Amino acid sequence: SYLCIMLKMLMWVSYIIKKYSALPWARAPAAVLNFNCMLILLPVCRNLLSLLRGSFICCGRTMRKQLDKNLTFHKLVAYMIALMTAVHTIAHLLNAEWYTNSFQGRYGPLATKLSMLGDSRELNTTYLNPVRSNSTTPTILVFTTIAGLTGVVITLALILMITSSMEVIRRSYFEVFWYTHHLFIVFFAGLVFHGAGRIVRSQQVTDPPHNNSLCENQLENWGETADCPVPQFAGGFPQTWMWVIGPMIIYLCERLLRFIRYMQPVSYRKIVIRPSKVLELQLVKPGFKMQVGQYVFLNCPAISQLEWHPFTMTSAPEEDFFSVHIRLVGDWTEKLIKMVENLPEGGQGPKMAVDGPFGTASEDVFDYEVSMLVGAGIGVTPFASILKSIWYKFKDSDPKLRTKKIYFYWLCRETYAFEWFADLLQVLEKDMEERGMRDFLTYKLYLTGWDQSHVNHSLVHFATATDIITGLKQKTSYGRPNWDREFEQVQQENPSSVVGTFLCGPQALAKDLEKKCVKYSDVDPRKTKFYFNKENF
Secondary structure, three states, X not given: OHHHHHHHHHHHHXXXXXXXXXXXXXXXXXXXXXXXXXXXXXXXXXXXXXXXXXXXXXXXXXXXXXXXXXXXXXXHHHHHHHHHHHHHHHHXXXXXXXXHXXXXXXXXXXXXXXXXXXXXXXXXXXXXXXXXXXXXXXXXXXXXXXXXXXXXXXXXXXXXXXXOOOHHHHHHOHHHHHXXXXXXXXXXXHHHHHOOOOOOEEEOOOOOOOOHHHHOOOHHHOOOOOOOOOOOEEEOOOOHHHHHHHHHHHHHHHHHHHHHHHHOOOEEEEEXXXXXXXXXXXXXXXXXXXXXXOEEEEEOOOOOOOOOEEEXXXXXXXXXXXXXXXXXXXXXXXXXXXXXXXXXXXXXXXXXXEEEEEOXXXXXXXXOOEEEEEEXXXXXXXXXXXXXHHHHHHHOOOOOOOOOEEEEEEEEOOHHHHHHHHHHHHHHHHHHHHOOOOOOEEEEEEEOOOOHHHHHHHHHOOOOOOOOOOOOOOOOEEOOOXXXXXXXXXXXHOOOOEEEEEEEOOHHHHHHHHHHHHHOOOOOOOOOEEEEEEOOO
């Protein structure tokens, strides 16, 4: 934002100095647009970000956390583009009106004289005003020039992309978001050709020079005396393509790599449909290597050859397959689950293409001695991968494991949502007890969508050794966690420790946990510090 403001101010001042009173409001935002259009594609180049993230492993966690905010940065840049487009468009619409009025002689003799300059190299005159006829209106100027037509196309594409990116549409009608967002191709094509008409023109240096302050009051002497030659104007060289060509090539390479991965074969190891309408796919792909907490994009050509949807992997790197758990949300997941449900006994699943894996904040979980893992609903998926990997590391007595303590919190609205993950927790619970490491994993399950019948049922079975919902020794709590109490407990049990807090869940919960991390992080480096990390894809 600071760079954008500085660039805008610089261009604004430069144009004001040159006395183009109508143009600063259009040209300064144009410079900011060039800069932001250069940035907009980079945060969505997933392979580039994964490469950079891997390159910064030896560096501090602050740099990697900034890379994890790529989508937030992408949105901020998009908002800046929308704002500057609005200012740029309004300014040029006013300019079109002023061009027309100048040609019609409404702004005094100087404006009229400049507007009447012809486009003739032989007579040593080049025009300034793009309006060349009294019949030309601002509307005609907009729809008959390269700048005007491409500007309309760019603006319409931008409006469609931004409006379809609203959370309510993206969550409920992902396909609408997906297809309209690919109007970025139209947007960038229009952007590259937008300045080709060179409609904005500037005065050229002549010999002898045209003295503006002297000649503005001697209009009749233009071209008659050496002091007042006819002023020469020329359109500026288009610059936008120079700003965006690099990111466009990088993004093209990104899509080429995606196509190559699309063509690589993927086979099914196992397909499981859970009662909670969660589909588990265990997949095998030659040469595929993953880390904990990473995610992949899946494409099912039988549903759509263009749509790719992100899913966090629930398998561990130590396993010879990778798995995803897919909850029924939206048209794409509904069609996929129906296709799987209708498969004949022993039938092969639909063809699946996989792009990835890509890194996330959860990759850093083993960089902390103490970790707090918070999952909401299906948001537990990255932590399934982490907990499975921990089980393998303990089983193999991995000496590189730095993590000494894990606090795991799972919030679910319905009771059946626990069923697919409870098996893993039971295995971990038993394994930790056998190894005498009961304190290594502290987990708490919360049922947020409960009523009195749940409580009554729980009270009747209160004396049982295991929980009536999950079958675990740790009983399910009703309601939401008291995060102040949880953070205080972690702080007391782990003095002078650096605690990584990881969330895969809604934005409201993210804001709450981020505030708690700040609140309970002591400024004293010898005391407990909390670092907040959130999944973004």
